[in-house]
Amino acid sequence: MPMPPPSESYLLDFHARLAGVTSRWFAHAPVEVEGAAAPSSYALLEAVVPRDARPLMVLDLACGDGYLLELLARRKQPGMSLVGLDMSAHELDAARTRLNDAATLIQGRAQSLPFGDGSVDVVLSHLALMLMDDVETVLAELRRVLKPGGRVSIVVGGDLVPGNALEVFAGLMKSAVTVPPMRLGDSRVRSIDGLRELFAEGFADVTVRSLSVQGDGSPSEVWESLLTTYDADRLSPTAQAALQAAFLQAVEPLRRSDGSVPFRWGMRQLTATRAP
Template identity: 85%
Template sequence: MPSPSESYLLDFHARLAGVTSRWFGHAPVQRDGETAPSTYALLEAVVPHDARPLAVLDLACGDGYLLELLARRKQPGLSLLGLDMSEHELAAARGRLNGAATLFQGRAQSLPFGDASVDVVLSHLALMLMDDVEAVLAELRRVLKPGGRVSIVVGGDLVPGNALEVFAGLMKSAATVAPTRLGDPKVRSSDGLRELFAEGFVDVTVRSLSVQGDGPPQEVWESLLTTYDADRLPPAAQASIKAAFLQAVEPLRRSDGSVPLQWGMRQLTAFRMP
């Protein structure tokens, strides 16, 4: 039986399957002063380029965008696995991947894989949403081979001075619905992440990311409307916040008509203790 938060997430992704890759699949990301094509590309780069057999699991794979990046390598020995609890996301993934990965419907707290069977676990914007994150990490330790690696992208701190800060302020003042309580608060801070991965993992690194979602005000609004808290607002509240948002970001509008939007995120990478 799904928990209340899982029921909400299942409903959200039934209505909006593929929304995560829609907004972040082509959004440039800065890390340590360098720019990568997307947060998905940062995770794809974690997987070694060599001919030895490698089993790679995308945990909460959504519509399969990250798995498709890996499949495009045509890398001998690369075995791709994807797991998601949303059948609607998995249906989109099947259409995208055309058999290039083996997909499973299930929960991260009970993975359908053998002990020490996976070389790399990747996860994009999902761990911070999961119930009982300690159980998830126990499963990662179980299925990863000794020395295997895990890399995840999760939400980070609010970047000041852009449309997301404006939106966050309007959402706070609306207060028409309690914020969606999803996941464990520890996943939302660097120290909390290090604490969670202290058991059974070594060489834990947490790096700050800044993801660029700039665009015309209406398009930026549409991306913000698909955040979980905004999605739960009644239609009248959404309309009211939209009007206030479009007015408030006018001073940020550039000569090309776009407004700046930056998402703060984090990338954690660690190795299963040998």
């Protein structure tokens, strides 16, 4: 069996150590989108799936610990079958515990989906596409497995939201520490124009919405979340400690009367239809 590329090896190690970390921070983080509010970025994806009784196969691509699949399973919707695919055995173990057989869980890679042509009605993916190598192959696989008229919706990272603790952290990362170089995913997935370019072939009705995801908390709570970002995770313990001290000092001017600091993740949601 071929060795995974360095980026995948790192991601497998990260999710072995921190299985469930994505849903830990984002399952209950409110979202502002186009002047409206949503319970979470997961809820925005769940809402894409039609609510009717016809047979429906839904694939959660890079399903992690299965939180999005759990949201869908709670519907108890007749005719809907749920499938989750992830390359991390540790995340899938967490998903099995969470879902209790409410979904079929498969270990695999998005670049080679183990599904027949035109077999899937909806593909969802939360904070994963921007990490995947060979993204054009991933999209070719999505086009292959989706039925004509089937829908895909993904949440990916977006632009930095100004005036909050994440902006402070990003500045400190640039000026104070050096992260070992590693390319995670395709840079085109991180811009609106790049997303539209990637989804121009084989998809129609492509929409991209900007999201502001709220993670407000005390400076120490916010730091705990930031420590599980890929950049901070790859620092040495000494560098992490220095960054923590600098961050806690730098966010003091942002502290509110209740002790919290504003903390916003910029994300995007792309939704598209498989062209006939």
